[in-house]
Amino acid sequence: MTSPSDDLAALAAALEGRPPAEILAAAAARHPRRLALACSFGPEDCLLVDLIGRAGLLIDVFTLDTGYLFPETLALWKALEARYRIRIEAAPGGAPPAGPGATPPWEVDADACCDARKVRPLRARLATLGGWVTGLRRDQTPDRASARVIEWDARFGLEKVNPLAGWTSEQVWAALRAGGVPTNPLHARGYGSIGCAPCTSPVRPGEDPRAGRWRGSEKKECGLHLRPPPPKAR
Ligand code: SF4
Numbered sequence: 001m002t003s004p005s006d007d008l009a010a011l012a013a014a015l016e017g018r019p020p021a022e023i024l025a026a027a028a029a030r031h032p033r034r035l036a037l038a039c040s041f042g043p044e045d046c047l048l049v050d051l052i053g054r055a056g057l058l059i060d061v062f063t064l065d066t067g068y069l070f071p072e073t074l075a076l077w078k079a080l081e082a083r084y085r086i087r088i089e090a091a092p093g094g095a096p097p098a099g100p101g102a103t104p105p106w107e108v109d110a111d112a113c114c115d116a117r118k119v120r121p122l123r124a125r126l127a128t129l130g131g132w133v134t135g136l137r138r139d140q141t142p143d144r145a146s147a148r149v150i151e152w153d154a155r156f157g158l159e160k161v162n163p164l165a166g167w168t169s170e171q172v173w174a175a176l177r178a179g180g181v182p183t184n185p186l187h188a189r190g191y192g193s194i195g196c197a198p199c200t201s202p203v204r205p206g207e208d209p210r211a212g213r214w215r216g217s218e219k220k221e222c223g224l225h226l227r228p229p230p231p232k233a234r
Contacts, residue, residue, distance in 0.1 A: 005152060008150060008151065008152055008159065009148075011026075011150055012148040012149055012150045012151060015149045015150060016148070016149055016166065017166065018149075020047075020048070020051055020163035020164055020167070021051045021055055021163075023149050023150070023161065023163040024048070024051055024052060024055070024057055024059065024133065024161070024163050025055065025057060026150075027059075027131055027133065027150060027159070027161040027163075028057045028058055028059050030130075030131065030159075031129070031130035031131045031159070032058065033058055034128075034129050034130035034131065035058075035059050035060070035129060035130065035131045035132070035133065035161070036059060036060035036061065036062055036125070036129055036132055036133065037049065037052060037059055037060070037061045037062070037132070037133040037134075038062060038063070038064070038122065038125075038132055038133070038134055038224070039061050039062065039063045039088060039135075040063065040064070040135075040194075040195070041063065041073050041076050041077060041080075041184055041194070042135060042184075042193065042194060043135075043169070043172050043173060043176055043183055043184075043187070044135025044136070044137065044164050044167075044172055045135040046076075046080065046176060046181050046182065046183050046184075047135070047164070047172055047175055047176055047179075047181060048133060048135055048163065048164070049061060049080050049084060049086070049088075049181075050084070050176075050179055050181045051163075052084075052086075053080075053083070053084025053085070053086055054084070059133060060089070061086060061087075061088045061089070062088065062089045062090070062091045062125055063077065063088055063089070063090055063091065064090075064091055064094065064117065064118045064121055064122060065090040065091075065094065066094060066117040066118060066196050067094070067096065067097035067117070068097065068106075068117075068196035068197055068198055068199075069196060069197065070184075070186060070194065070197045070200075072184055072185050072186050073184060073186075073194065076182055076183070076184050079182040080182055083182060091121040091122060091124070091125040092121065092124070092125075093120060093121040093124045093125075094116065094117045094118070094120070094121040095113075095116035095117050095120075104198060105117075106196070106198050106199055110199065110214060110217065110219050111219065111223070114222040114223050115223060118222050118223065118224060119222070119223045119224065122156075122224055123156060126156045126157075126158055129158055130158055130159060131150075131158055131159035131160065131161055132153070132156075132158060132159075132160055132161065133161045133162075133163065134160060134161070134162055134225065135162075135164055136162050136164070136165065136225055137162075137164050137165060137166075137167055137168070137169070137172075138165050138166065139168060139169075140209075140210070141210065141220070141221070143221070143225070144225065147162050147165045148162065148165060149161070149162055149163060149165050149166070150162070169209070189202065190202030190203060190204075191203070191212060192207070192208070192209025192210060192211070192212055193209050193210045193212065193213055195213055195222065199213060199214050200212055200213055201215045
């Protein structure tokens with residue numbers, strides 16, 4: 001007898017190496033109207049919006065509007081909605097921006113700031129779904145190296161679909177250019193991975209694309225894609 005996790009592993013093995021559009025379609029069929037892309041407007045997410053929009057897949061798209069996004073990111077949000085005639089909703093429930101004169105929340109405690117503005121609204125939105133789609137790739141961080149194209153997300157309690165897990169950044173950018181997909185103009189100004197404006201800086205040539213996130217601090221993840229540690233050997 002096979003367990004649900006065996007079934008998911010078998011599905012992941014069957015979908016490994018398949019085109020991302022095929023993986024998206026298989027996941028959408030598995031979770032009718034209960035699948036959504038969490039879009040942070042990075043190049044991978046722009047490509048996934050393109051694939052979803054062009055194929056007319058029944059996959060919702062939402063973002064985490066922290067109140068501290070770059071103006072360029074807000075403009076890209078509108079551009080993608082207009083081009084694909086879709087709505088990219090802001091997940092409700094995030095903490096409001098700090099009032100005038102208050103110490104900026106990312107200076108008080110960046111982890112708490114990310115938790116209040118990203119992790120908690122994400123958790124609430126994911127609670128309504130059977131699966132979520134992400135743009136993560138295995139070569140982005142050591143923590144992501146074991147990601148499968150579809151897997152169980154033990155942290156949030158639903159399936160996680162990573163259609164671009166096996167792709168490289170070069171493959172993503174080639175597909176974006178070929179399709180004329182809108183992307184964030186900040187990439188051309190030296191920004192690698194783009195998050196909130198106060199916590200994102202450009203990267204120097206040769207630096208890791210994520211080196212500009214929370215520069216000068218130990219923090220490297222906002223907490224959305226943290227994977228549970230492997231079980232300890234007895
Ligand atoms: Fe706050 Fe910075 Fe995290 Fe954005 S990236 S939620 S501003 S700590």
